[in-house]
Amino acid sequence: MTSPTQYQLTQLQLLEAESIHIIREVVAQMEKPALLFSGGKDSIVLLHLAMKAFYPARVPFPIVHVDTGHNFPEVLEYRDSIVEKHGLQLVVGSVQEAIDRGEVREEPNGSRNRIQTPVLLDTIEKNGFDACMGGARRDEEKARAKERVFSFRDEFGQWDPKNQRPELWNLYNGRVHPGESIRVFPLSNWTELDIWQYIAEYDVEIPSIYYAHDRDVFERNGMLFAANEFCRPKEGEVVETRKVRYRTVGDATLTAAVASDADTVELVIEEVAATRVTERGATRGDDRVSEAAMEDRKKQGYF
Amino acid sequence: MDMLRFATAGSVDDGKSTLIGRLLYDSKSIFEDQLESVEATSKGRGDEYTDLSLLTDGLRAEREQGITIDVAYRYFATPKRKFIIADTPGHAQYTRNMVTGASTADLAIVLVDARKGVLEQSRRHATIASLLRVPHIVLAVNKMDLVDWSQEVFESIREEFFAFASKLNITDMTAIPLSALAGDNVVNRSENMPWYEGTSLLHHLENVYIASDRNLQDVRFPVQYVIRPQQNARRDYRGYAGQVASGVIKVGDEVLVLPSGLSSKVVGIDTADGPLDEAFPPMSVTLRLADELDISRGDVICRKGNHPDISQDIEAMVCWMDDAPLRVGQKLSVLHTTRSARAVIRKVTYELNVNTLHRDELTNELGLNAVGRISLRTTTPLVADEYSRNRTTGAFVLIDESTNRTVGAGTVIGST
Numbered sequence: 001m002t003s004p005t006q007y008q009l010t011q012l013q014l015l016e017a018e019s020i021h022i023i024r025e026v027v028a029q030m031e032k033p034a035l036l037f038s039g040g041k042d043s044i045v046l047l048h049l050a051m052k053a054f055y056p057a058r059v060p061f062p063i064v065h066v067d068t069g070h071n072f073p074e075v076l077e078y079r080d081s082i083v084e085k086h087g088l089q090l091v092v093g094s095v096q097e098a099i100d101r102g103e104v105r106e107e108p109n110g111s112r113n114r115i116q117t118p119v120l121l122d123t124i125e126k127n128g129f130d131a132c133m134g135g136a137r138r139d140e141e142k143a144r145a146k147e148r149v150f151s152f153r154d155e156f157g158q159w160d161p162k163n164q165r166p167e168l169w170n171l172y173n174g175r176v177h178p179g180e181s182i183r184v185f186p187l188s189n190w191t192e193l194d195i196w197q198y199i200a201e202y203d204v205e206i207p208s209i210y211y212a213h214d215r216d217v218f219e220r221n222g223m224l225f226a227a228n229e230f231c232r233p234k235e236g237e238v239v240e241t242r243k244v245r246y247r248t249v250g251d252a253t254l255t256a257a258v259a260s261d262a263d264t265v266e267l268v269i270e271e272v273a274a275t276r277v278t279e280r281g282a283t284r285g286d287d288r289v290s291e292a293a294m295e296d297r298k299k300q301g302y303f
Numbered sequence: 304m305d306m307l308r309f310a311t312a313g314s315v316d317d318g319k320s321t322l323i324g325r326l327l328y329d330s331k332s333i334f335e336d337q338l339e340s341v342e343a344t345s346k347g348r349g350d351e352y353t354d355l356s357l358l359t360d361g362l363r364a365e366r367e368q369g370i371t372i373d374v375a376y377r378y379f380a381t382p383k384r385k386f387i388i389a390d391t392p393g394h395a396q397y398t399r400n401m402v403t404g405a406s407t408a409d410l411a412i413v414l415v416d417a418r419k420g421v422l423e424q425s426r427r428h429a430t431i432a433s434l435l436r437v438p439h440i441v442l443a444v445n446k447m448d449l450v451d452w453s454q455e456v457f458e459s460i461r462e463e464f465f466a467f468a469s470k471l472n473i474t475d476m477t478a479i480p481l482s483a484l485a486g487d488n489v490v491n492r493s494e495n496m497p498w499y500e501g502t503s504l505l506h507h508l509e510n511v512y513i514a515s516d517r518n519l520q521d522v523r524f525p526v527q528y529v530i531r532p533q534q535n536a537r538r539d540y541r542g543y544a545g546q547v548a549s550g551v552i553k554v555g556d557e558v559l560v561l562p563s564g565l566s567s568k569v570v571g572i573d574t575a576d577g578p579l580d581e582a583f584p585p586m587s588v589t590l591r592l593a594d595e596l597d598i599s600r601g602d603v604i605c606r607k608g609n610h611p612d613i614s615q616d617i618e619a620m621v622c623w624m625d626d627a628p629l630r631v632g633q634k635l636s637v638l639h640t641t642r643s644a645r646a647v648i649r650k651v652t653y654e655l656n657v658n659t660l661h662r663d664e665l666t667n668e669l670g671l672n673a674v675g676r677i678s679l680r681t682t683t684p685l686v687a688d689e690y691s692r693n694r695t696t697g698a699f700v701l702i703d704e705s706t707n708r709t710v711g712a713g714t715v716i717g718s719t
Contacts, residue, residue, distance in 0.1 A: 007514075007517075007583040008305060009305070009585075009586070011304050011305060011306040011380075011384075011385040013586075014305075014306050014585065015306075016587070017546060017585050017586050017587040018585070018587075020546075020587035021527070021546040021585075021587050024527045024544055024545075024587070025527065025641075028527055028600055052574070052575035052576075054530060055530075055574070055575035055589070056530075056532050056534075056537055056540065056542075056573070057530050057531065057533070057534075057540075058532070058534075138378070142375075145376055145377065146373045161373070164373070166400075166403050166624050166700075166712065167403065168403050168406040168698070168709075168712045169406045169407060169694070170407075170546070171638050171639075171698065171699070173638065173700065173707070173709045175636075175707035176707065189376070189387055191378050191380070191385075194385070275334075
């Protein structure tokens with residue numbers, strides 16, 4: 001007789017087992033899957049899990065980076081080194097090239113946030129991907145709290161929140177007609193703290209900007225933005241060198257830093273455990289537009 | 304730290320959102336910017352107090368209509384456990400959402416308003432939890448402040464509920480009197496009810512023993528994917544990737560592969576973090592066998608002498624989830640473990656009234672949100688256990704072949 005207490009997994013092991021199961025389902029069920037990789041910590045953990053899921057074989061799908069052209073150099077370096085190290089296939093959807101071709105136009109304030117979506121949809125269509133995995137988590141935002149792990153998108157890439165497929169047990173329905181696709185979120189049940197604890201537990205390498213460092217920043221709408229080629233202070237905004245780190249990594253014009261002394265993963269975990277503001281609320285100009293900003297962007301095809 | 308998944312069902316009036324709001328708030332899982340946004344929206348609508356349901360009602364339509372239409376997943380953690388809440392609406396028209404939330408739950412909270420007592424919907428929630436074999440049920444008798452913290456009120460509700468539940472398959476039931484609004488017995492024990500000798504709700508959630516809920520006896524390993532590295536150094540590598548559904552698999556075990564019936568021996572349990580001597584549910588691992596067999600996705604690896612049934616004729620309870628009713632003669636796809644098959648509905652034996660447990664045997668179809676017993680025949684055999692014995696190998700979903708929508712959820716009662 002076996003004693004149940006000796007066969008217990010920690011919450012990180014349970015989450016990992018669930019995510020690996022989901023990633024394997026994608027590859028087993030779908031014709032041409034891909035993994036959306038932003039260089040942020042969530043997509044890095046997702047890629048790490050994908051490599052584990054198929055060990056000792058290589059990851060059997062490409063990673064897709066929608067490149068807004070507004071990148072943190074540390075993140076691009078990270079992307080290229082991980083591609084090289086693990087022999088991954090990289091597909092880049094370039095927002096800059098789409099602008100140059102006249103397919104999309106920047107918003108008057110220079111933001112490329114909205115035009116990421118058509119570039120993403122275009123990249124999916126051109127490559128014929130029928131499933132795209134992303135690192136989004138349900139704890140990030142309340143529209144995401146209701147999204148399925150296998151989230152159906154119609155031939156326009158749209159999400160219909162009121163007409164989602166029921167999803168029960170660990171049975172995922174990946175069936176699509178040609179032109180339709182599935183977005184898959186293997187990290188649905190992870191929280192920000194789980195991600196950090198996992199990074200610490202498994203020594204996952206992440207870009208240096210996630211740890212506290214000195215940076216020239218200015219304050220805008222209560223958030224700290226880096227002063228660089230993409231983002232210049234307006235009149236009255238004072239640039240000063242402060243110790244900061246990033247909680248999320250996205251478009252460099254939109255993503256703000258937080259004041260922090262946490263320069264090791266342990267200190268970051270302490271900080272995340274004590275923080276009282278969500279990571280998107282603290283650092284993402286794009287989600288502050290309205291109560292339903294995320295829902296609206298998701299309906300249009302944002303991942 | 305381990306993890307507990309629990310489901311709540313109910314409407315705004317039951318105080319469900321207040322209860323969840325309080326669990327999140329008191330465990331510091333609500334963030335300031337979320338609270339500010341909810342306060343601003345509430346104020347903007349002219350509410351008298353902050354409507355915590357806005358925290359969980361994530362979709363625009365839900366906020367505009369003040370209703371919950373879907374399953375929302377919420378997360379919080381205490382130093383003891385991580386919790387995943389599947390928060391579902393409680394009305395009859397959302398039975399399918401409750402079934403969805405209960406499918407993965409270790410525990411279900413049935414919320415009752417102390418002033419109203421056990422209602423139709425309390426019975427429905429208990430029935431669904433029992434059909435989905437949620438191992439632990441908590442009867443939360445809320446709004447005790449409005450009945451003067453009365454022990455008699457609480458006990459009469461508990462007795463009535465337990466009497467109903469005794470007709471169901473529920474293994475563990477606990478009743479807790481509380482006031483979600485005032486916080487009594489939610490996180491801390493109430494001083495207003497000295498007659499209550501049990502623990503607070505959170506204490507119960509943190510300590511309820513779930514390790515023995517898993518089936519560690521019957522080895523079941525549905526093969527998900529075959530790993531063949533196609534690299535020179537590993538030319539002969541052939542691994543069967545999957546998630547252990549139940550049982551403890553050890554290196555050296557003699558195993559049987561179903562439905563083929565071929566046998567072999569486990570020679571390796573691989574993970575990216577190194578090989579293991581044994582694997583147990585719900586680990587995702589890769590098995591290597593001694594013999595080169597023709598094994599593919601959908602096959603089940605088990606132990607000799609303890610194997611599931613292999614059958615094309617399945618008896619099951621289903622919850623129907625589509626607008627167009629399930630009919631005898633209808634053809635559907637079945638997704639069961641990692642196997643897909645086509646199936647035809649042979650018979651609708653009865654529809655179960657989830658409020659009264661009455662069986663209507665005169666029906667030939669099941670409408671949206673109906674629960675009933677059916678017989679179906681599949682094109683290829685399913686390797687299945689009874690759901691009461693195995694929540695993984697006894698569960699399936701039905702898919703409409705023309706729309707690709709998931710239209711039904713089923714639990715295996717038996718096969719012939």
